Amino acid sequence: MTRILSRRAFLLTGAAVGGTALVAGIGGVGYLATVDVDGLNGGAVDGDTAELNAFVVVHADGTVTISVPRTEMGQGIHTGLAMVVAEEMDLPFDERIRVVFPTAAHAAYSSWFNVLQVRPEEASGPVVWLARRVLGEIGFIATGASASTMSLWHPMRVAGAAARGMLVAAAAARLDVPESELRTEAAAVHHDATRRSLSYAELAQEAATLPPPDDPVLKPREDWRIVGRAQPRVDIPAKVRGAPVFGMDVVLPRMLHASIRHAPVFGAGLAIIHNERELRAMPGVRDVTVINGLHVAIVAESWWQAEEAAWRLDAEWTTTEADNESSATLSLRMKAALESESPYENIDEGDVDAALAAPDGRFVEAEYDVPHVTHACMETMNATAILREDGSAELWAPSQNRSTMSAGLHRGMDWAGVSPEEVTLNVTMNGGAFGRRSDADVIAEAAFLAARYPGRPVKVMWSREEDIGRGLYRSQAAGRIRAALGPDGLPLAYDARVATQSILNSVAGRNFPFNPGPDGDALSVEGLDKPYYAIPNRRMHSQNVPSHIPIHFWRSNGYSFNTFFAESFIDECATEAGIDPLAYRRSLLRDSPRHLAVLDRVAEMAGWSTALPPGRGRGIAIDECYRSVVAQVAEVTVSDDGEIQVDRVFCALDAGLIINPDTVIAQVEGGIIYGVTTALMSRLTIEDGAVVESNFHDFPVQRLANAPAIEVSLMDSNEGPCGVGEPGVVPVAAAVANAIHAATGRRLRSLPLAITEMIGERRTRSVLQQGDA
Amino acid sequence: MVAFTLNGRPADVTADPAKPLLWVLREDLDTLGPKYGCGVAQCGACRVLINGVSTPSCIVPLQSIEGADVVTVEGLEDEDGTLSIVQQAWIAEQVPQCGFCQPGFLIAATELLARNPDPTDAEIDDAISNICRCGTYPRIRRAIHRAAEMARA
Ligand code: FES
Ligand code: FES
Numbered sequence: 031m032t033r034i035l036s037r038r039a040f041l042l043t044g045a046a047v048g049g050t051a052l053v054a055g056i057g058g059v060g061y062l063a064t065v066d067v068d069g070l071n072g073g074a075v076d077g078d079t080a081e082l083n084a085f086v087v088v089h090a091d092g093t094v095t096i097s098v099p100r101t102e103m104g105q106g107i108h109t110g111l112a113m114v115v116a117e118e119m120d121l122p123f124d125e126r127i128r129v130v131f132p133t134a135a136h137a138a139y140s141s142w143f144n145v146l147q148v149r150p151e152e153a154s155g156p157v158v159w160l161a162r163r164v165l166g167e168i169g170f171i172a173t174g175a176s177a178s179t180m181s182l183w184h185p186m187r188v189a190g191a192a193a194r195g196m197l198v199a200a201a202a203a204r205l206d207v208p209e210s211e212l213r214t215e216a217a218a219v220h221h222d223a224t225r226r227s228l229s230y231a232e233l234a235q236e237a238a239t240l241p242p243p244d245d246p247v248l249k250p251r252e253d254w255r256i257v258g259r260a261q262p263r264v265d266i267p268a269k270v271r272g273a274p275v276f277g278m279d280v281v282l283p284r285m286l287h288a289s290i291r292h293a294p295v296f297g298a299g300l301a302i303i304h305n306e307r308e309l310r311a312m313p314g315v316r317d318v319t320v321i322n323g324l325h326v327a328i329v330a331e332s333w334w335q336a337e338e339a340a341w342r343l344d345a346e347w348t349t350t351e352a353d354n355e356s357s358a359t360l361s362l363r364m365k366a367a368l369e370s371e372s373p374y375e376n377i378d379e380g381d382v383d384a385a386l387a388a389p390d391g392r393f394v395e396a397e398y399d400v401p402h403v404t405h406a407c408m409e410t411m412n413a414t415a416i417l418r419e420d421g422s423a424e425l426w427a428p429s430q431n432r433s434t435m436s437a438g439l440h441r442g443m444d445w446a447g448v449s450p451e452e453v454t455l456n457v458t459m460n461g462g463a464f465g466r467r468s469d470a471d472v473i474a475e476a477a478f479l480a481a482r483y484p485g486r487p488v489k490v491m492w493s494r495e496e497d498i499g500r501g502l503y504r505s506q507a508a509g510r511i512r513a514a515l516g517p518d519g520l521p522l523a524y525d526a527r528v529a530t531q532s533i534l535n536s537v538a539g540r541n542f543p544f545n546p547g548p549d550g551d552a553l554s555v556e557g558l559d560k561p562y563y564a565i566p567n568r569r570m571h572s573q574n575v576p577s578h579i580p581i582h583f584w585r586s587n588g589y590s591f592n593t594f595f596a597e598s599f600i601d602e603c604a605t606e607a608g609i610d611p612l613a614y615r616r617s618l619l620r621d622s623p624r625h626l627a628v629l630d631r632v633a634e635m636a637g638w639s640t641a642l643p644p645g646r647g648r649g650i651a652i653d654e655c656y657r658s659v660v661a662q663v664a665e666v667t668v669s670d671d672g673e674i675q676v677d678r679v680f681c682a683l684d685a686g687l688i689i690n691p692d693t694v695i696a697q698v699e700g701g702i703i704y705g706v707t708t709a710l711m712s713r714l715t716i717e718d719g720a721v722v723e724s725n726f727h728d729f730p731v732q733r734l735a736n737a738p739a740i741e742v743s744l745m746d747s748n749e750g751p752c753g754v755g756e757p758g759v760v761p762v763a764a765a766v767a768n769a770i771h772a773a774t775g776r777r778l779r780s781l782p783l784a785i786t787e788m789i790g791e792r793r794t795r796s797v798l799q800q801g802d803a
Numbered sequence: 804m805v806a807f808t809l810n811g812r813p814a815d816v817t818a819d820p821a822k823p824l825l826w827v828l829r830e831d832l833d834t835l836g837p838k839y840g841c842g843v844a845q846c847g848a849c850r851v852l853i854n855g856v857s858t859p860s861c862i863v864p865l866q867s868i869e870g871a872d873v874v875t876v877e878g879l880e881d882e883d884g885t886l887s888i889v890q891q892a893w894i895a896e897q898v899p900q901c902g903f904c905q906p907g908f909l910i911a912a913t914e915l916l917a918r919n920p921d922p923t924d925a926e927i928d929d930a931i932s933n934i935c936r937c938g939t940y941p942r943i944r945r946a947i948h949r950a951a952e953m954a955r956a
Contacts, residue, residue, distance in 0.1 A: 102901075103901055104899075104900030104901030104902070104937045105900070106900070262894070262897065263897060263899075265899075265902065266893075266894055266897060266898075266899055266902075267894065268902075269899040269902030269905055270876075270886065270890040270893045270894055270898075270899065270905065270909065271836075271876065271877065271879075271880065271886075271890070272835070272836025272837070272875065272876030272877050272905075272906040272909075273836075273877075274902055275835075276838075276903055278838065278839065279835045281833070281835070313819065332826065332830045333826070333830065334822055334823065334826035334830065337842075405936075406936060407901075407936060408838070408840050408846070408848060408901065408903040408904045408934070408935070408936045408937075409838070409840075409901070409903045410839070410840075459901070459902070460901060461838070461901050461902070461903030461904075462901045462903060462936045462937055463901075464936075491839075493842065494840065494841045494842060494843075692897055693897075696897065696900060696939075696942070697900075699938055699939075699941055699942070700900055700937045700938035700939065701938070702938065703938030703940060704936070704937075704938055725841055725842075725843055725845060726841050726843075726845035726846055726934060727843065727845055731934055731936065732938075732940070733931075733932055733933070733934060733940070734927065734928060734931045734932075734933070734940040734943060734944065735928035735929070735931075735932070737938070737940035737941065739941065740941050791844065791845075791932075792844075792845060792847075792932035793932070
């Protein structure tokens with residue numbers, strides 16, 4: 031059996047490359063041994079503030095600053111991880127807690143979990159030892175893969191417990207009593223026997239000079255008061271006042287603004303600007319320049335002025351081999367790739383060919399496909415950079431990845447022939463991210479322009495048209511699945527193949543100094559293998575289909591199409607077998623009790639066995655992703671003329687230990703709406719090598735009026751925390767397609783399931799695509 | 804020069820009369836609550852109240868608001884910082900995720916409730932056309948109902 035090359039293996043290879051160079055460069059393992067990967071050492075006092083460790087600062091006024099080195103992009107991570115610290119420290123979870131994304135890249139902040147996929151609470155051994163130190167030293171801090179809670183909940187729990195230990199030790203010294211007689215509550219240390227209490231604010235300065243406890247004592251679960259109970263998000267009071275600073279809101283003295291026009295065809299560059307003099311004469315315009323020989327930047331005193339000029343740009347672009355590409359040619363290549371004689375073999379278990387060839391078996395085969403789509407974060411891409419006269423540089427960006435921030439800043443300045451001496455990186459609030467903000471594209475553009483105007487900050491902001499039409503994309507994909515059903519109607523063999531443009535290959539080509547190549551990209555096949563279904567013979571093949579279109583991480587990556595393929599197909603098998611889709615899946619989950627419990631829960635929520643009136647239907651789908659198990663039932667209404675409305679979506683989620691239940695529910699709600707938009711509405715069209723769509727009028731999204739009602743149920747679970755940012759998206763397309771089949775008897779195998787047209791200025795109507803009967 | 808009232812205070816702006824109010828607010832008046840999301844009256848992130856009417860400020864030229872009363876998300880709270888009922892309802896329902904679109908939704912909901920103190924679901928569907936990519940719609944619906952209830956109490 032061929033193993034799937036995991037994301038971990040790939041990244042580890044990359045880390046090893048970087049790590050080897052690093053170790054050689056700075057003195058080897060002896061040096062690495064000194065790296066403080068827990069962040070517990072080095073308490074410090076600075077004026078009124080006492081830093082107890084890399085995560086906790088106590089101020090003299092009683093407020094506490096908690097450092098959460100993960101990007102807040104809407105998922106509530108700043109609240110969830112602060113809750114963990116507050117729990118261990120016995121801090122009331124109220125407005126005295128402040129959360130910041132730290133500017134310094136402490137080794138304890140690194141996202142090594144994302145690479146090793148080993149939970150910190152379970153990690154040991156030399157590989158972990160080395161990787162934590164290397165990734166900590168190179169400042170690999172990333173927010174993505176639904177991994178932030180998994181990566182930091184335990185380390186921050188320990189940091190909270192260590193801080194508490196130092197405060198107790200300081201109180202013991204002050205009161206001259208043994209630590210065992212002290213307890214903590216409500217941000218204070220109490221000596222009950224003598225009824226004396228000292229607040230953390232009073233103790234912090236002394237505590238900061240003490241060593242952390244060797245083995246910080248973690249609070250037993252039964253004593254938890256904060257974790258597991260819904261807490262109000264720390265960022266919401268500012269967000270209802272319009273107060274948070276998103277990247278777009280960064281304002282600096284003497285700042286210049288830039289708007290960009292990228293070549294319409296990806297890979298092309300500027301040939302000539304016909305009206306440069308006219309543009310330069312426009313009000314406020316300071317410069318018309320070309321970034322790295324490719325894209326046109328208009329620099330002005332105001333962004334509006336820059337954008338006004340950019341609209342008037344009359345430019346020609348270089349020709350490329352992709353100038354004749356279209357959605358049609360690309361789809362043909364996808365379809366052809368399904369016939370590839372030499373696909374990459376991801377899985378081959380049992381004897382699939384023998385089972386498929388069995389003469390008396392029933393055979394099911396179906397092909398599916400999805401188009402290119404984009405993220406369309408509400409805040410368009412932007413970054414602000416400055417190169418100071420002393421050679422230092424500073425960057426402000428809504429970014430998911432500190433490493434790509436750094437790389438982008440250096441790359442852009444390098445285009446201008448500058449290499450900054452010292453670099454400060456500021457991660458702002460993100461107006462949505464969905465994977466998009468882990469790329470360095472706009473950051474490099476800002477850095478290039480900043481290098482041209484030393485001493486002046488430059489903010490680059492993309493228009494919505496650039497964001498949708500000249501950005502980064504979730505790839506097209508096509509899938510074909512075949513099964514042979516046994517006498518009981520269940521598959522004896524499952525043979526799945528996906529053709530798509532490798533995500534990792536495209537991302538790595540743009541962002542990393544190394545590239546694992548396109549084959550065996552785990553991100554491109556995830557969701558297709560269905561290992562928890564009891565199917566004796568399984569095979570999974572994948573085929574990379576390169577194109578000129580830049581592919582990027584996109585909320586749930588391969589699951590966003592593979593789960594649509596696989597869970598639609600399982601429904602088709604159930605139909606062929608004449609078995610109810612829920613009962614069919616229950617049989618397939620006979621060896622997977624965790625999955626079965628989630629499936630049963632969602633069926634119960636949805637009242638699966640109750641009848642619906644004509645024109646309405648229910649569909650079900652399940653998957654395991656980001657260590658969570660997620661099942662959904664969608665309920666749809668299809669009118670006689672084919673107009674579709676997704677009325678309700680029920681979701682059961684086993685996401686392990688839940689830190690902040692209400693935020694988890696919000697993430698699932700948001701994921702479902704993101705997924706329903708994509709299933710019903712989203713399609714980008716390629717013509718003459720370029721994306722045709724440009725704004726929300728032709729790339730429509732769900733709005734309040736057509737958003738489904740949603741019910742979410744969280745399972746009690748024995749697992750550690752699992753991912754929650756992406757699972758909500760994963761099953762919804764299949765659940766909706768299966769519901770359409772139940773309502774109409776029509777099996778739709780292509781996304782988007784409907785054609786969406788604008789009715790009036792901001793209304794849409796979605797009518798089902800023609801499908802097979 | 805164009806003079807108008809911004810969040811209860813007089814504002815005088817000297818800028819291109821064609822400059823959209825959104826950019827006047829953000830670039831000339833340091834009022835960063837209203838956001839750019841599309842520039843073409845599609846998303847509603849830039850909504851402000853102009854004489855009480857929720858309006859996408861990205862398509863309103865500065866010259867057209869002489870003498871108008873403009874309220875942005877920053878102007879929803881009282882002078883003393885007490886949040887409006889709509890803002891309080893938003894907190895109670897924990898509506899915002901990334902929060903970027905929320906200034907526009909808060910404005911749209913404020914106008915709706917001023918005009919219709921107890922809107923039905925259908926009336927909410929009709930009135931609120933903003934876009935939220937984080938998918939906060941179910942909570943926005945709940946928060947509008949809650950605000951209506953709070954106003955009655
Ligand atoms: S920015 Fe004005 S409606 Fe989108
Ligand atoms: S809360 Fe993020 S776009 Fe609405």
